[in-house]
Amino acid sequence: MIDNNQLLRFTTAGSVDDGKSTLIGRLLYDSKSIFEDQLESIENTSKQKGHEGVDLALFTDGLRDEREQGITIDVAYRYFTTPKRKFIIADTPGHIQYTRNMVTGASTANAAIILVDARHGVIEQTRRHAFIASLLQIPHIIVCINKMDLVDFSEEAYQNVISQFEDFSAKLLVKDVRFIPISALLGDNVVNRSENMAWYQGAPLLHTLETMHISSDLNKVDARFPVQTVLRPQREGYIDYRGYAGRVASGVFRAGDEITVLPSGFTSKIAFIDTYGGKVEEAFAPMSVSITLEDDIDISRGDMLVRSNNKTEVSQDVEVMLCWLNNQPAKDRAKYTIRHTSNDQKAMIKEVIYKIDINTLERNKDDKQLAMNDICKVKLRTTKPLCVDSYRDNRVTGSLILVDDATNETVAAGMIV
Incomplete structure (x- = not known):
């Protein structure tokens, strides 16, 4: 059942010290997604640093510099699975000089979790990360208002942050924005519903991630095939073989399709499509294939094959x-x-x-x-x-x-x- 679970990629973003790494550690810890030896190592490291309990941020802060400074520098990827869904997390840095890492981590995400410190509200890095998420066409943004324990779980503080974020996000092209009040350190509304915030009637974070609709970001209409290399094997049975190898970027290609080579504009038809396992009648994104044409055309790396009735x-x-x-x-x-x-x-x-x-x-x-x-x-x-x-x-x-x-x-x- 787990092998057939749908995969959700999400990224975490926010200003430095907003608790991104702690939140991910809490997700992994409370969902029982940590190996025993890894948990033992983190517990020992936490004791050496003088912490009373487990320092959850250590589950994602893997670089030595990160552990020494207590901040995230690189994009840390973590994988975990629940009975309902598989997840890939990209924990991105909060410091302004590492914003580029956030762009990297968010480029393939289905959802973005933006953390906001309940004490400080929406600040410049919050706006920057929200705008980048909008630019990257991430369809779902979950604003986690963290450290609610430091504002006595105040509903007023929660509503203030919502008001600040909505004033800003009204100008963004984001389809779905949700707000969840949490305490990553204590676990409130992360995996389990908080007893300290009875006024919040929504779902905790993990349930939201497990039930969120995932729409494919692949374009299934426009057929695009960037050529990576030309295959000319010199062995028996393949002397006259000329295949154009690459990965289908979008759409569907079928044997017999009329195609145009761009930017040259030459046209031909697909003779057949090869894969590692043999010939196929059609190829679709993101398959890696070799396409052979009926005509000999000068095609090289960087050219693009498109259907003639659907040019770019x-x-x-x-x-x-x-x-x-x-x-x-x-x-x-x-x-x-x-x-x-x-x-x-x-x-x-x-x-x-x-x-x-x-x-x-x-x-x-x-x-x-x-x-x-x-x-x-x-x-x-x-x-x-x-x-x-x-x-x-x-x-x-x-x-x-x-x-x-x-x-x-x-x-x-x-x-x-």
Whole structure:
């Protein structure tokens, strides 16, 4: 039964010391998802640090620097299963200099848990993480108002945070926002319902995660196949074989389909589709296959096969919502390597259209300098045409990254608009 359970990926975000790692530790601990030897190790470490009980945050803070500082630096992934569902958790950092890690952790999430300290309310990092979750089209946001024990489990404090968050989130494109008052340290409303907050009539966090509807983020309509490599095996029976290998990004391809190769525009038909286990009649996302065409066409890595009646946009000028991730500011008209599906080429930031003020969500069209954690809309110019869809329609063909050639660091992540 467990093997057939639906998988939910969720990320935790919030400001530093809001209790993200403690919350995940509480989820694992109370749902009996921790191995005995791991629990024993954490108990020993907790005693060495002078804690009376188990320091739940240690279940996710695995790096030495994190344990010494008591903060999360890297994205920590944890896996656990209940009788109703399987989960993958991405515990992301709260410090502002690690916002880029939050982008990484949230990029594949079905839901985002945003923690807010009941004493401090909605602050800048709360707004930043909520806005990033909105940009990444995460369909469900659960706002966990934590440390309710430090405000005497006050319903008024809970309602104040809800009011602050709703004033901000009204401008965001988020379909589903839920609020849960919790104490991760004591376990209130995490796995079990709280006896200290009888005024809260909703479900605890784990029940919410187990029953939340998960919609597939795969585009099943637009057929997109980025070519990763060309297969030319030189052995008996395969002398004339020419297969285009890759992973189906979206949609369905079938033998006999009329396809167009982009950006060249040449057309052909699919002769047959190969997999590791043999030929198949159809391939759909996210299968890895080799597609053979009826005609010999010059196709190489970075080209994209699409159905002829369902083409994508091909352009050298692409408008992108960009999250700048690097410590160094963007260089004026500097060239970067753009990585989009299997296509790597050079690109430059042609124009900064506007930057987003995280606190007000207003657009600043005057400030053109990109610094770390800035979120902005830019126009990119590429050396060769890109085959793109909007991120809203297709997460795979609608996302990209920029890489600095000198340092090989990923400097920005972008969502095509």
